[in-house]
Amino acid sequence: MEAAGNPFADPGLPPHEHRQQDIDERAARRSERTIALLFTVSMLATVAFIASYVAFPVDRIIYVFPLGHISALNFSLGLTLGIALFTIGAGAVHWARTLMSDVEVADERHPIEAAPEVKAKVLEDFAAGAAESGFGRRKLARNTLFGALTLVPLAGLVLLRDLGPLPQDKLRHTKWGKGKRLMNYNTMLALRPEDIAVGSLTFAMPEGMKESDHDFQTQIAKAALMLVRLQPENIKDKRELDWSHDGIVAFSKICTHVGCPINLYEQQTHHVLCPCHQSTFDLSDGGRVIFGPAGHALPQLRIGVNKDGYLEAKGDFAEPVGPAFWERG
Numbered sequence: 001m002e003a004a005g006n007p008f009a010d011p012g013l014p015p016h017e018h019r020q021q022d023i024d025e026r027a028a029r030r031s032e033r034t035i036a037l038l039f040t041v042s043m044l045a046t047v048a049f050i051a052s053y054v055a056f057p058v059d060r061i062i063y064v065f066p067l068g069h070i071s072a073l074n075f076s077l078g079l080t081l082g083i084a085l086f087t088i089g090a091g092a093v094h095w096a097r098t099l100m101s102d103v104e105v106a107d108e109r110h111p112i113e114a115a116p117e118v119k120a121k122v123l124e125d126f127a128a129g130a131a132e133s134g135f136g137r138r139k140l141a142r143n144t145l146f147g148a149l150t151l152v153p154l155a156g157l158v159l160l161r162d163l164g165p166l167p168q169d170k171l172r173h174t175k176w177g178k179g180k181r182l183m184n185y186n187t188m189l190a191l192r193p194e195d196i197a198v199g200s201l202t203f204a205m206p207e208g209m210k211e212s213d214h215d216f217q218t219q220i221a222k223a224a225l226m227l228v229r230l231q232p233e234n235i236k237d238k239r240e241l242d243w244s245h246d247g248i249v250a251f252s253k254i255c256t257h258v259g260c261p262i263n264l265y266e267q268q269t270h271h272v273l274c275p276c277h278q279s280t281f282d283l284s285d286g287g288r289v290i291f292g293p294a295g296h297a298l299p300q301l302r303i304g305v306n307k308d309g310y311l312e313a314k315g316d317f318a319e320p321v322g323p324a325f326w327e328r329g
């Protein structure tokens with residue numbers, strides 16, 4: 001129907017207007033150089049990002065107007081990465097607006113399943129579009145884009161350095177060692193066998209640790225120990241009996257589920273209970289798990305008595321203490 005008689009008639013596409021770059025090769029080359037400049041700036045900004053990461057100490061503060069006093073490292077990382085990403089985007093937009101074809105194409109609606117000849121046409125159009133975009137011809141713009149896109153992920157790679165240093169074998173050891181006396185956690189006095197009464201639960205830590213130590217919390221979280229005295233004939237596990245002294249057994253206080261400190265002791269059954277998720281361990285049977293989500297027995301510390309009559313460790317724990325690390329140990 002004629003447009004004059006039908007207010008909903010399709011007005012069609014406006015006539016295509018050529019841009020300066022379409023008709024003037026010198027203007028097109030200027031655009032290409034601008035694009036290349038933007039991608040080059042991106043590459044330089046990525047290099048600056050990496051250099052900032054290495055050069056600025058974490059605690060360096062600088063004054064930047066109007067932001068005030070801020071971390072030099074954060075400011076430089078944010079600025080350089082922002083420039084690297086922005087210039088890639090700006091270059092791509094400029095390329096699309098000035099050099100790639102801007103001819104509008106109208107396509108009739110058609111069934112979802114395209115006919116073979118349509119698919120062939122699409123491939124043909126795609127090839128033509130790729131040729132028109134200048135991706136193959138504009139080698140300077142294309143290569144600098146590849147360079148920028150290759151470099152920008154390096155910004156993320158260098159941040160992986162923050163995951164280090166590797167723990168080496170630190171997770172395998174605690175402050176316990178051969179000859180270390182067992183100190184009462186509350187009185188800080190060295191323990192003798194006669195200090196451990198049947199039915200009591202005593203907490204201990206290794207000789208030589210002080211609450212004022214900078215890593216005290218880290219170390220006590222691995223070395224915390226609990227002592228109970230059983231009748232030797234009630235100890236069911238042979239290794240547990242060998243590693244005990246006169247019925248006194250020493251186990252890690254750190255739950256093997258997710259690491260809560262164990263605090264509850266049932267005298268009659270010799271069970272200890274973790275308050276977090278109710279894992280229950282049998283201290284008369286090698287610290288075996290008898291209930292709850294913990295997956296492993298409590299590590300036992302081998303103990304004895306030194307020549308002065310004090311309880312001492314015969315070495316470190318034989319297994320890693322606490323949760324999860326077991327599977328990787």
Ligand code: FES
Nearest residue numbers: 255257258274277
């Ligand atoms: S941490 Fe002990 S049961 Fe979950």
